Amino acid sequence: MLTTPHPVKFPKHANNHNTMANSNAQHWSFDYNYGSQNPQFAQELISTLRGYNPEVSDRQTQIGKTIKHIYNILPNYWRGYSRGDTDEQLSLGTATIERNIANDNLWHYSVQYENTTSGENLRMQFRCSDTPFRFLTDSWCVDARNSGKDEYSRLTCAGHLTSDGEVKLRINDTEIVAGTVGSPVELTCNWALFDVIPALGQTIQASDNGIDITLLEDLEQLRPKSRLGFLESIQTPIPLDGYYLYGPGLLPSYWWLDGYGNVVIASSMFETLVLRERMG
Amino acid sequence: MRERPNILFINTDQHSWDALSAHGNPYLRTPNIDEIHRNGTSFRQSFCTDPVCAAARSSWATGLYTSETGVPFNGGHLHPEIPDLGQVLNASGYKAFHCSKWHVPGRDVRESFQTLYYGRRDIGAGGAAYYDSASTHAVADFLTSYNDDDPFFLQIGYVDPHDVCEYLHNHEEKRIPNPIEQGIVSEDDLPPLPENFDYDERETVLHRVCRRVDDALIHAAILKGVRDWDEFHWRYLRWNYFRFIEKVDAEIGRVLALLRTTGLAENTLIIFSADHGEACGSHQMFQKFTLYEESVRVPFIVACLGDGIAVEKDRFDETHFVSGVDLFPTVCDYAGVNVPEAVQGMSVRPLVEGKDVPWRECAYIESNYWGRAIVTEKYKYVTEYKPREIEDFSPPGPEAEQFGLAQLFDRQKDPGETENLVGNASNDEVVKMCRDKLLAQEAKLHRQEIVHPSPKRVISNWGERLRSYWEHGR
Numbered sequence: 001m002l003t004t005p006h007p008v009k010f011p012k013h014a015n016n017h018n019t020m021a022n023s024n025a026q027h028w029s030f031d032y033n034y035g036s037q038n039p040q041f042a043q044e045l046i047s048t049l050r051g052y053n054p055e056v057s058d059r060q061t062q063i064g065k066t067i068k069h070i071y072n073i074l075p076n077y078w079r080g081y082s083r084g085d086t087d088e089q090l091s092l093g094t095a096t097i098e099r100n101i102a103n104d105n106l107w108h109y110s111v112q113y114e115n116t117t118s119g120e121n122l123r124m125q126f127r128c129s130d131t132p133f134r135f136l137t138d139s140w141c142v143d144a145r146n147s148g149k150d151e152y153s154r155l156t157c158a159g160h161l162t163s164d165g166e167v168k169l170r171i172n173d174t175e176i177v178a179g180t181v182g183s184p185v186e187l188t189c190n191w192a193l194f195d196v197i198p199a200l201g202q203t204i205q206a207s208d209n210g211i212d213i214t215l216l217e218d219l220e221q222l223r224p225k226s227r228l229g230f231l232e233s234i235q236t237p238i239p240l241d242g243y244y245l246y247g248p249g250l251l252p253s254y255w256w257l258d259g260y261g262n263v264v265i266a267s268s269m270f271e272t273l274v275l276r277e278r279m280g
Numbered sequence: 281m282r283e284r285p286n287i288l289f290i291n292t293d294q295h296s297w298d299a300l301s302a303h304g305n306p307y308l309r310t311p312n313i314d315e316i317h318r319n320g321t322s323f324r325q326s327f328c329t330d331p332v333c334a335a336a337r338s339s340w341a342t343g344l345y346t347s348e349t350g351v352p353f354n355g356g357h358l359h360p361e362i363p364d365l366g367q368v369l370n371a372s373g374y375k376a377f378h379c380s381k382w383h384v385p386g387r388d389v390r391e392s393f394q395t396l397y398y399g400r401r402d403i404g405a406g407g408a409a410y411y412d413s414a415s416t417h418a419v420a421d422f423l424t425s426y427n428d429d430d431p432f433f434l435q436i437g438y439v440d441p442h443d444v445c446e447y448l449h450n451h452e453e454k455r456i457p458n459p460i461e462q463g464i465v466s467e468d469d470l471p472p473l474p475e476n477f478d479y480d481e482r483e484t485v486l487h488r489v490c491r492r493v494d495d496a497l498i499h500a501a502i503l504k505g506v507r508d509w510d511e512f513h514w515r516y517l518r519w520n521y522f523r524f525i526e527k528v529d530a531e532i533g534r535v536l537a538l539l540r541t542t543g544l545a546e547n548t549l550i551i552f553s554a555d556h557g558e559a560c561g562s563h564q565m566f567q568k569f570t571l572y573e574e575s576v577r578v579p580f581i582v583a584c585l586g587d588g589i590a591v592e593k594d595r596f597d598e599t600h601f602v603s604g605v606d607l608f609p610t611v612c613d614y615a616g617v618n619v620p621e622a623v624q625g626m627s628v629r630p631l632v633e634g635k636d637v638p639w640r641e642c643a644y645i646e647s648n649y650w651g652r653a654i655v656t657e658k659y660k661y662v663t664e665y666k667p668r669e670i671e672d673f674s675p676p677g678p679e680a681e682q683f684g685l686a687q688l689f690d691r692q693k694d695p696g697e698t699e700n701l702v703g704n705a706s707n708d709e710v711v712k713m714c715r716d717k718l719l720a721q722e723a724k725l726h727r728q729e730i731v732h733p734s735p736k737r738v739i740s741n742w743g744e745r746l747r748s749y750w751e752h753g754r
Contacts, residue, residue, distance in 0.1 A: 115410060117401045117407065144414070150398050157420075249530050251527070271409065271410075
């Protein structure tokens with residue numbers, strides 16, 4: 001269901017572009033408001049956030065109904081990433097996460113990630129248990145397409161979990177083992193964290209050192225011993241609760257939730273996903 | 281071995297020699313690069329030609345030192361008449377492919393190689409988070425579909441752990457609390473400060489002006505941010521650096537797995553190296569651009585996952601000095617291709633096969649156009665050329681009268697390079713020996729005047745600053 005656009009309530013100063021451009025008021029984990037970027041990062045972040053409507057009822061859990069979050073991808077990359085025309089938009093692309101619970105009592109995810117810098121567009125499809133951890137089940141698929149002008153144009157990667165915890169990937173017609181998950185086989189995908197963190201927020205906040213999870217990053221890279229923890233709560237640009245994620249082979253990322261359980265900002269070293277639109 | 285093997289050159293960016301678990305580092309896990317090591321020979325005395333991306337990569341591409349290539353820093357421009365490895369291989373029946381980072385200014389990679397993937401926005405200096413995974417996809421697509429009768433040469437230029445530069449840039453304009461304050465990690469999670477966190481205050485003028493003074497020529501904004509750091513910030517830098525390496529190690533793991541399952545492993549030679557290292561807190565320094573060990577010493581491993589190519593496995597070569605200029609002739613040797621006469625490097629193939637052959641006695645390194653170093657088994661000698669009073673654009677050397685300040689370190693007693701032995705009369709003979717080696721090496725180089733306006737501007741601006749420092753101490 002498409003919700004009616006409804007502006008987020010920002011503090012007064014946050015609506016003042018000049019103030020935003022000249023201040024360093026945003027949180028360090030997603031404030032890349034350097035003078036070298038034009039348009040300014042914080043300004044772009046605020047204007048993106050204005051588009052989504054947080055004040056909707058609880059998440060839709062009716063079978064077959066789709067929940068959809070669309071994120072604007074903003075660059076965190078200092079000033080060196082190649083942008084060509086200086087009038088170009090700051091946005092690097094879009095990430096869209098759709099999911100619904102089906103008759104099989106599993107969550108069916110469809111994620112699309114389009115990055116205009118790498119040129120790679122990823123379509124990821126996977127199924128998860130209807131539990132707070134959203135454990136991956138049976139099989140999944142990544143369809144990667146390159147919009148750049150070089151020889152690589154498309155790759156499909158189909159993955160599945162074996163009963164003894166092996167993560168297998170079939171790339172074209174070649175199968176490799178991406179790693180082994182310990183017993184019990186409890187594995188989730190980073191793209192399911194947009195639901196896992198809201199579901200486990202209170203648990204994470206109550207724990208001293210966070211909780212451990214095993215991730216299959218982008219459905220291809222196994223990241224065991226990853227840790228989710230609570231960072232802090234902030235009031236700017238809107239009230240948000242912050243969480244961190246890191247682990248071996250995983251640089252820290254920061255996940256900021258509004259009071260309605262939406263991951264509004266997800267920030268890592270090079271990119272910040274900013275919620276642009278929510279449906280369902 | 282089939283008459284000519286496939287050759288896979290996997291390189292990472294800004295990856296110090298000791299930042300591998302196979303090389304004894306306990307603060308990270310690199311099971312996949314370790315696998316390359318287990319299946320090959322790893323050179324302990326391996327050095328880049330110049331500790332910055334474009335310069336070092338111009339040596340990989342040409343087999344020449346950076347005062348010869350026209351790329352003595354990132355803003356250089358490869359002399360157009362110098363042949364590159366792709367051109368030489370393509371002309372000799374090999375199919376030369378490139379994937380990901382190239383960064384040899386002045387040469388269009390797409391004209392020398394078939395490019396599997398180079399980004400929609402061409403890959404520049406950094407951006408591993410955008411490009412590395414896509415690069416692996418491109419390589420996976422290639423390896424699972426290659427069915428040509430001709431052997432291939434494929435170079436994969438992974439960008440990580442170069443993203444540590446972006447980590448640093450993020451500290452330029454704001455204070456990021458240390459991770460203990462953030463509650464993200466505990467002190468026990470962080471690697472310790474390096475033992476050589478202190479530094480020699482008698483560094484060369486070039487080093488000071490480029491990297492230490494408030495208005496340093498290179499990344500002064502980071503320097504300003506770093507000055508507010510406490511111990512935990514430095515340790516967190518190291519922690520993050522190791523995570524970047526684990527990330528790229530995982531990418532390499534998929535490539536190795538595909539080599540095995542496609543059957544290509546048996547007849548594919550793997551060369552693994554990095555363009556330069558990362559200071560990572562040593563000498564209270566970050567990034568590269570210096571002639572200290574962490575910045576210039578890089579992995580260089582030659583391996584084969586199968587038995588089809590004669591390679592001594594799971595072995596360290598302790599003694600032979602290997603340089604970035606050696607990549608070109610090594611590839612040509614395995615490929616059975618003639619090496620252009622001007623190439624300075626030597627093929628490491630005989631060493632990998634365990635043969636005793638005449639070899640160089642030291643490594644020679646250049647930095648920031650005027651910086652020079654000689655590394656022998658026992659000593660490292662670092663010096664600089666003073667900019668000439670009358671500006672010109674012929675790379676300096678060999679000109680003993682133009683030498684500026686110098687540093688001498690005993691590599692065996694002081695591997696952290698903290699005690700500068702220059703000035704102690706008892707070391708004068710050693711200094712002279714090192715200077716002689718340096719001058720002798722430089723006499724072998726074929727320098728050309730730099731004519732491209734972009735590097736000329738850099739030389740002009742930097743030279744002016746250096747002359748001012750020599751004349752006025754600032």
